[in-house]
Amino acid sequence: MTDLARGSAPTPPRGPTQAPGDKQFVLDGPPVARPIGVVNWRGLWTLYVREITRFYKVGTQTLAAPVVTTLLFFTIFSVALGGDAHTVGDLPFALFLAPGLIMMSILQNSFANTSSSILISKVQGNIVDVLMPPLSPAELTVAFVAGGVTRGILVGLATGIALWVFVGLRIHDPVALVFFGVAASAMLSLLGLVGGIWAAKFDHIAAMTNFVVVPLSFLSGTFYSIGRLPEAWQVVAHLNPFFYTIDGFRYAFIGRLDSELWLSVTVMIAINAALFTLVYRLFATGYKLKS
Numbered sequence: 591m592t593d594l595a596r597g598s599a600p601t602p603p604r605g606p607t608q609a610p611g612d613k614q615f616v617l618d619g620p621p622v623a624r625p626i627g628v629v630n631w632r633g634l635w636t637l638y639v640r641e642i643t644r645f646y647k648v649g650t651q652t653l654a655a656p657v658v659t660t661l662l663f664f665t666i667f668s669v670a671l672g673g674d675a676h677t678v679g680d681l682p683f684a685l686f687l688a689p690g691l692i693m694m695s696i697l698q699n700s701f702a703n704t705s706s707s708i709l710i711s712k713v714q715g716n717i718v719d720v721l722m723p724p725l726s727p728a729e730l731t732v733a734f735v736a737g738g739v740t741r742g743i744l745v746g747l748a749t750g751i752a753l754w755v756f757v758g759l760r761i762h763d764p765v766a767l768v769f770f771g772v773a774a775s776a777m778l779s780l781l782g783l784v785g786g787i788w789a790a791k792f793d794h795i796a797a798m799t800n801f802v803v804v805p806l807s808f809l810s811g812t813f814y815s816i817g818r819l820p821e822a823w824q825v826v827a828h829l830n831p832f833f834y835t836i837d838g839f840r841y842a843f844i845g846r847l848d849s850e851l852w853l854s855v856t857v858m859i860a861i862n863a864a865l866f867t868l869v870y871r872l873f874a875t876g877y878k879l880k881s
Contacts, residue, residue: 644737657748700775703741708783712790734779809830810830
């Protein structure tokens, strides 16, 4: 009985270069897409690596320059206020100042990383390369935030090592150090995504940086203890979310707080949850991304 009589397909003819012993591979149907699962780990990792590579290629600008700027701030304020002769409570001013400067560099660089990434993609017209792959809004948010956190932590680590040479910083609470470092950089990375999605040109991001991020950083107790402010201004300072990042981060080094530790932790978690939800909705609806 022939193959056709048995109801099976005939064997495809061999090509001119095919050896008699070669195996035949016959497709039973159309190509099947690779299963992704609940989380597209490969896509998430790929986008994260792209974000890391993007700022690493200009490391002089993104990593080295913030360290130099922070050292200049440290030198100017230390010299202007008399160096070790000036104290905050019973602490040398330099020891009080250093953690605030480290956190300020983390905040500003985390914001710059995500905001510039989204805005450049929109301006250059290649934002479609991010939106077309099978990545959910949550996966997009996590990948971009992870890139911003990585840059913020690297800048903070480099700045901390540089300041340690001059100040001799000691870690009082490593858990608080990690929590506030990561939570603060995540908060500003999320805020940078909001700014990058909202902005239509670089002037918008510059305005957000100059009128929101920098003022809130400077007025958050970076250079002073809010305990020295009048009571009304202390209330205003407690409304500044950046204050809780710097206060908690400084506690990790010197073991002292201008607020309550549990309050700082709660504020950080609440703000990050709210910002994550907002960015998720922006990606899910394609606000200013798909038009």
